[in-house]
Amino acid sequence: MGARRKAWIVACFLLPNFLGFVVFTAGPVVFSLGASLTNWNLQRTTPTRYVGLANYVELSRDDQFWTYLVNTAYFMIGMPFAIAGSLFLAVLLNQRLRFTTTFRTVLYVPAFTSGVALMILWKALYNPDFGPINAVIEAVLRTIGLGGLEAPQWLLSTRNLFGLDVERLGVVREQFGLGARDALIFMGIWTGVGGGNMLLYLAALSNVPSELTEAAALDGASRWECFRNVTWPQLSPTTFFIVVMSYIGGLQGGFEQARVMTAGGPAGTTTTLAYYIYTKAFEEFQIGYASAVAWVLFGVIFVVTVLNWRFGNRETNLL
Numbered sequence: 001m002g003a004r005r006k007a008w009i010v011a012c013f014l015l016p017n018f019l020g021f022v023v024f025t026a027g028p029v030v031f032s033l034g035a036s037l038t039n040w041n042l043q044r045t046t047p048t049r050y051v052g053l054a055n056y057v058e059l060s061r062d063d064q065f066w067t068y069l070v071n072t073a074y075f076m077i078g079m080p081f082a083i084a085g086s087l088f089l090a091v092l093l094n095q096r097l098r099f100t101t102t103f104r105t106v107l108y109v110p111a112f113t114s115g116v117a118l119m120i121l122w123k124a125l126y127n128p129d130f131g132p133i134n135a136v137i138e139a140v141l142r143t144i145g146l147g148g149l150e151a152p153q154w155l156l157s158t159r160n161l162f163g164l165d166v167e168r169l170g171v172v173r174e175q176f177g178l179g180a181r182d183a184l185i186f187m188g189i190w191t192g193v194g195g196g197n198m199l200l201y202l203a204a205l206s207n208v209p210s211e212l213t214e215a216a217a218l219d220g221a222s223r224w225e226c227f228r229n230v231t232w233p234q235l236s237p238t239t240f241f242i243v244v245m246s247y248i249g250g251l252q253g254g255f256e257q258a259r260v261m262t263a264g265g266p267a268g269t270t271t272t273l274a275y276y277i278y279t280k281a282f283e284e285f286q287i288g289y290a291s292a293v294a295w296v297l298f299g300v301i302f303v304v305t306v307l308n309w310r311f312g313n314r315e316t317n318l319l
Helices: 003-035 054-060 063-093 100-112 115-125 132-143 180-192 196-206 210-218 223-234 236-251 255-262 273-282 287-312
Strands: none
Touching (some): 003 287, 054 287, 063 100, 063 196, 063 236, 063 273, 063 287, 196 236, 210 223, 223 236, 255 273, 273 287
8 A cells, every 4th residue: 555545544534533623623713813903893883893902901901800800810719629539539548448439429320410410400409598518507506506607698798707898809808708709619629539530530549650659658658648748759750740720721711600609799799701602602693802802811811731840740740
């Protein structure tokens, strides 16, 4: 078979995937970049024309954009706890005990659950009037003699752990507490602990040479010292990958929770940049402006990823 014929056969196999990439990925990306330089409005109130960087200039002065950027960063607070929880579960499930396989399956099964169904369930759990979470909190408060305290309003409250103001960037004493932002963070931690990160850590733990931990134990190292000085360094490549992907997912996430559970409220406290792009494009029909926000979000993700790669990859390269 000639080299030219082989090349044509290879091209025929690659063509469907290449066309799919061009039509559904590269094409829309380039199109959105062009749209961000126009005043494209689906309502056709004004003729579509080229406006250059006007959308980006307007975005830099948009208080809502900066507020929603803070919201996006706020929701990433739970990321370290979810990663640590995944590692903790992976270490437990890596033990050679009875029913370990069953526990692994049970903990991973929720990952197959529909996101919308899961969020509707959590919305009911957070109901301040008849939700089971507040029922437990109120019972505990009564038990310890603090029945006069009010349980959190969760998805209906603008309060948050850091007292962030609703209308402008700043801290207000009246805003300290638990509210919609924290409710979504707690839900994210609970649903993220037993998912894909746990499996990645399990796979990494299975590749840690048992001879290293056995040698450390013979030298008198405790279990914690074995984990800290032997196992944990071996997991650094996996941890680096999980952290990078978690940052990327966190910066472009939050749409489903806002759409299903809160509609971005109350008072925009659960609106992330991803949901802001949706509302600008498909509710206010400002396609050009929404495309500009999307590209700024891409820039933020790119910078954060480069910084992670530049500084977070140091420990990995030492292995």
